[in-house]
Amino acid sequence: MTEKAPIVTALIQGKDTKGIIATITSWIFDNGGNIVYLDQHTDPVEDMFFMRIRWDMDGFQVAREELDEEFGKVCWRLGMAHRLFFSDRRKRLAIMVSKQGHCLLDILYRWRSGQLEIDIPCIISNHEDLRDMAGYYNIPYHYLTVDKTSKPEQEAKVLEIFREMKVDTIILARYMQILTAKFVHAYRNSIINIHHSFLPAFVGANPYLQAFKRGVKIIGATSHYVTEELDQGPIIYQDVVTVTHRDNVETLKRKGQDIERVVLARAVSMHVENRVLIHNGKTVIFGG
């Protein structure tokens, strides 16, 4: 793996203009790169352009260390923002949980079996319940209690751990605490939450109880990036399951959990594979 040249993935976005694709693909081609993927999207309402492009660094004439600067110049001239990701650099995801383990277990299993190519430097929890599960997978587990008064202090500790551990993405795998704006800012567009309803239906606490009371015939789960406004962040992925009048709050919860974990896992995959662009509170998700 170390011998082989990596694939580089570029995400690009900005005001739409003529010649973006031609300029960028020519630059890559002229420098000896083989494009292995390209997908783009033009939003005519916002007049925005989005692109995901991947090429093989094997024999590429711009050195890896200089790539960001050189590619950045090309994008700058087009008025485009860009980010680069190398296939040999794993993302480092921390997981925050409370008491329920179904989402955590799902992520850990996918990680262990090689489906999720990430590093998981640590798990943070405001409860002790899932320490065993973390232990079985040999991942450091930090137990940090939190209440209204202690939240700033607890979050400061969490951020310190994340800094040390070089965490770049946070998964809230049913972490039942609302994060402060300060925390959210520190990991802008990098905190992925799973909400146990089909947003924007049933925002906030106890969505399964809300769904039961309303008598819906379908329930859902939504994975989204966290912003300061509760459950209002850009939606990455959603799924649903049918229910009937026979379902009570408990069985709604069970059926819901089966989609929660899959929805979260799919969203995490999309993020990890650098397939997600964000603009104006919405996501553009490119094909895998």
Next chain:
Amino acid sequence: MTEKAPIVTALIQGKDTKGIIATITSWIFDNGGNIVYLDQHTDPVEDMFFMRIRWDMDGFQVAREELDEEFGKVCWRLGMAHRLFFSDRRKRLAIMVSKQGHCLLDILYRWRSGQLEIDIPCIISNHEDLRDMAGYYNIPYHYLTVDKTSKPEQEAKVLEIFREMKVDTIILARYMQILTAKFVHAYRNSIINIHHSFLPAFVGANPYLQAFKRGVKIIGATSHYVTEELDQGPIIYQDVVTVTHRDNVETLKRKGQDIERVVLARAVSMHVENRVLIHNGKTVIFGG
């Protein structure tokens, strides 16, 4: 058909108590009836009992004209409310529409092809757009304009037509007017609406625009009984379809229409087959 004895369908609901099923099934059996269907549901939260039971009137010892009274006595003793429906009596459904014809056409096609065993005595509209479609299917079309001031008058006319036509159920097949409480009361639990969102998300006007702005990855449609509160009535059926960042308001609308008409048709079938019970703002839907 006239020769053959009908099947009778009884819907029963009330506070749960011991011996309901035994009492009712024995009464039917003792009177020579063959039960062809029974489904029941006990709601432990509300402590309510719901049942749908069907039996063959062939050789039944209680005459059809006396059935409601005699069966009513049995239910009364159990503290149960009841309704009876005979398979040889078609429901009479009026359809109210505005400009969009996809739901109307769908119902008319199902009716013409024999899938929906109903009578459609008339179509009411506040626009002329769908008169042709009604004409093709030979159904009287009443054009009655409506605005804020004229609504009471218009609704009075509609109700008069419905009374004359012995209408028992109303389908709002994308009728873009809010009915008054008075109208709703006149057809309590008998007005079926199709709302073009996955309720309770996107209540009110322009749900596809709302969905577009929120950036959801799934849109839906909901069929429900109309109550005084807008889009808050008991939900009968819902379905969803996946969408992507490539969808705009127009394509959301097109994808949505494909589920709107199926969701409405399914809900209408459930109602027509007397499979729906209502309690406390929610429905119990028995199997077909």
Next chain:
Amino acid sequence: MTEKAPIVTALIQGKDTKGIIATITSWIFDNGGNIVYLDQHTDPVEDMFFMRIRWDMDGFQVAREELDEEFGKVCWRLGMAHRLFFSDRRKRLAIMVSKQGHCLLDILYRWRSGQLEIDIPCIISNHEDLRDMAGYYNIPYHYLTVDKTSKPEQEAKVLEIFREMKVDTIILARYMQILTAKFVHAYRNSIINIHHSFLPAFVGANPYLQAFKRGVKIIGATSHYVTEELDQGPIIYQDVVTVTHRDNVETLKRKGQDIERVVLARAVSMHVENRVLIHNGKTVIFGG
């Protein structure tokens, strides 16, 4: 729990005839039982009657030890076969696996978290790969190699373990061996398999490769009872997931695994809750 009287669930099936429901519900009522659930199905093609009925044993005038005999007499007179299950008697399910752990982990997690109210006396495998997982959940793991010649001998050992452990149901959680007719007969209608395709499409080996080659746009998973004919047993539950031209055999497999485990878990729940009746190679599944 031991103090409280159990709920008894009766499954009944046989040629349809008049008065079955009335006779049975009256017998229960006359003996002081409170019916908490009843669902029935009449198959007019096969002229068969199926019923699931549950009642509270609290204050019931037939003693638990005599119930099977006494209830059996009632059913016998109606020409009906019957089985009884008490809510305080857990089913004992053995799990057979090979190398892949996603279905096993899923069942173990549901069992540990209380969703699946069963006993799991042992796990059998023809590989060592999943011993750790079994260990974490403290379940005895029997490693028994098998090849064509040793299969009769291995199966005999397995059956002996099952007899000792009083196993009544077997879950094949991705056990990649075909069972002999002898083994299948020993656990007739009690072996639940998960097949990684939407049966009857892609019977046999490597369904994801078959699906890839055919270019389908949806893949599925099927849980069914095992019969002598490979992948031909009565289907309990199925689900599907959409795929695209971008999917390769590996990603089809990953997407498929997410539904395999849920489909298997749902089927196991249905079986454990005694909601499944089998007739003529098909299942009748009553609501939960």
Next chain:
Amino acid sequence: MTEKAPIVTALIQGKDTKGIIATITSWIFDNGGNIVYLDQHTDPVEDMFFMRIRWDMDGFQVAREELDEEFGKVCWRLGMAHRLFFSDRRKRLAIMVSKQGHCLLDILYRWRSGQLEIDIPCIISNHEDLRDMAGYYNIPYHYLTVDKTSKPEQEAKVLEIFREMKVDTIILARYMQILTAKFVHAYRNSIINIHHSFLPAFVGANPYLQAFKRGVKIIGATSHYVTEELDQGPIIYQDVVTVTHRDNVETLKRKGQDIERVVLARAVSMHVENRVLIHNGKTVIFGG
């Protein structure tokens, strides 16, 4: 509309090689074209490259009449096959039907309401049943009986009508006749069929009866291009719907029809929007 320059859509496919995207996008850019869409797919198993690219002809320096030749040269040098489509040139689709009208009505309604931007020069049928429906939409209806002996003759007549009418695509909207290889060859990759099952399950006649007998819990519909082998052509789109033991062949058929028409309409849209590429019996479907 006539004043405005059209958008051109190019479909390109061939053995993968370096620089395809850069070469083509640069050529378009250098000639003053604004690319409004690009999606591509590389199949590493087949080592094939597929691309759909759209650009605005407004101010483009290659004249419309010469575009195919000039663009063809660029593709030829890259070893790529290509096809071009102009947004101001509607496809001409003929529809072939037998007795069932649900798919036909659906297409006609979408066409009339402007969803499907196509011409429908004629409808061919081996029955008279749907003449009325064609009449309502003012489309010529040709009734041509067919049996085993007369098939070559009937097909010859159909092909002659199609030639006269400049038909480029054929929709089999539940046309219950198997076409000869000769006919299929005449419209290779241009005949879209709807099969009323989830292929490859239940190939051939009476899939709903087959599904009923097998006791599946989900049924489906498949739209595919017609090849000489029955129901084996490249799949364009599929969808499914859940069913239960309560469904009989008739209700399976009704539920199935609701997805048949949507699946066919989606497939027709994909074809009409030039989003489908075919290789090796499979389709590549680009986003809308």
